[in-house]
Amino acid sequence: MPEGHSVHRITRQFIRNYVGHEVRLSSPQGRFAAGAARLDGRTMIDAKAVGKQMFLEFDNELWLRVHLGMYGAWDFAGDILMDATIASANGRMGQTNQRGTVVENTGVDEAIEHGAILDNAGENSLHSIGAPRRTRVRMAESERETDELMAFPPEPVGQVRARLLTDTVCADLRGPTACEVLEPAQIEAIIAKLGPDPILDDGPAAEDRFTTVVRKKPTPIGLLLMDQTVVSGIGNVYRAEMLFRARLNPHTPGRLLTDDAVRALWTDWAHLLRIGVATGQMMTMDGLEGDDYVKAMASRADRHWVYKREGLPCRVCGTHITLEEMGARKLYWCPSCQA
Structure with a gap:
């Protein structure tokens, strides 16, 4: 199951690539068709994570709540812009800034001073994504780059519960435990329990x-x-x-x-x-x-x-x-x- 660090990283990518943009929502799989219709064509105005849950806010006072659970993952595709907090000076994202926990009480600045080291099991974050190279990336517990894209948007692969599409970036959600549209009071109630x-x-x-x-x-x-x-x-x-x-x-x-x-x-x-x-x-x-x-x-x-x-x-x-x-x-x- 993706732990808190992964969900925060995914949320930061939504902030960087989606907030402020009109989003076309669909459900290629069909299971989220009604929910997608309520958000389709709206502008995303906020994205936040609390623990293992992510909340995306739209300009019609509705939120998309996502809990990846054991098997969920997001696939990003397109001209992905990098979040500055997880990007290194060489313009690569994710499996960069990889100093890690070097000494006790190390701060984050100390912890991220080195460059990319590729994890051999795919547990690392996004790696080698040079903007604006068009690519496809998976983000979950095991985050890894797949192939470069020949066309955009790509055809859905597998059982895509929800697709969030802008003019330049596509995010496909597969296998989540929760994917639902909620009103502000419902979001507040969920967060209050966490x-x-x-x-x-x-x-x-x-x-x-x-x-x-x-x-x-x-x-x-x-x-x-x-x-x-x-x-x-x-x-x-x-x-x-x-x-x-x-x-x-x-x-x-x-x-x-x-x-x-x-x-x-x-x-x-x-x-x-x-x-x-x-x-x-x-x-x-x-x-x-x-x-x-x-x-x-x-x-x-x-x-x-x-x-x-x-x-x-x-x-x-x-x-x-x-x-x-x-x-x-x-x-x-x-x-x-x-x-």
């Missing part, structure tokens, strides 16, 4: 809200971090990595954690999320430099502490990493470091 998102607010009020909720709950912290009403955007990868980085047992009830421990989780989430938005990769290992850094950015197996490392020795203590199920999702952790 936990804080550090990209939107990393101030003391958001930290206090997160801390207060966690410390009241008897629920294991490994479940609380995945609860989008507690905190927005954390998925399976970030959960496992954050708990290891904090040396917390996933089964510890939230109410048994110290105030400092919970606040440290919030701070670390804000830190990792900013790195993810800047680089498009869930880089969770600190202190990597030179060849070790390049290797980690090119391979997921070399940039995570515990995720997908079941049966392998812990990078710190040598104990085999454990895999179990928690909340119907796979949980990876070290039974020694996180005892």
Whole structure:
């Protein structure tokens, strides 16, 4: 499932390429035909992400809500303009600015000072997109460039739930959990139920809200971090990595954690999320430099502490990493470091 950093990146591309433009909406698949008709020909005036959900506002006071879920993805095609916050000085987007989490407490400026390193599994963000070269790009958990376009707009490929088309850019949505047209009050109600998102607010009020909720709950912290009403955007990868980085047992009830421990989780989430938005990769290992850094950015197996490392020795203590199920999702952790 795309985690919070991916959805924020996708939203920034809508801001760059769609906000202020008239959009033609259709549903090649047919399942969203009625909703598309309500927005067709309207101008997009805003786009925002909260955790794993994206909201696109149009000039008729209606919103398009999209939740990619487990299988959703956006395909962008056309003369794609780059968002400056995820573009490097060499004019390439996405899998650029890839310094990652190099040392503890690194800021984003420090984290994005280096250029592109291609991820060998496609987990990286958009890469090698030189505007205004016409291309087709997929954005989701695995973001990758496909082929260059010979004609625009391209023919729909597969089951396209919704197509958003301007004169220069086309965005095709496939396989979302949610794709619906809502009124402002409905959007406000949905957002009100979501936990804080550090990209939107990393101030003391958001930290206090997160801390207060966690410390009241008897629920294991490994479940609380995945609860989008507690905190927005954390998925399976970030959960496992954050708990290891904090040396917390996933089964510890939230109410048994110290105030400092919970606040440290919030701070670390804000830190990792900013790195993810800047680089498009869930880089969770600190202190990597030179060849070790390049290797980690090119391979997921070399940039995570515990995720997908079941049966392998812990990078710190040598104990085999454990895999179990928690909340119907796979949980990876070290039974020694996180005892």
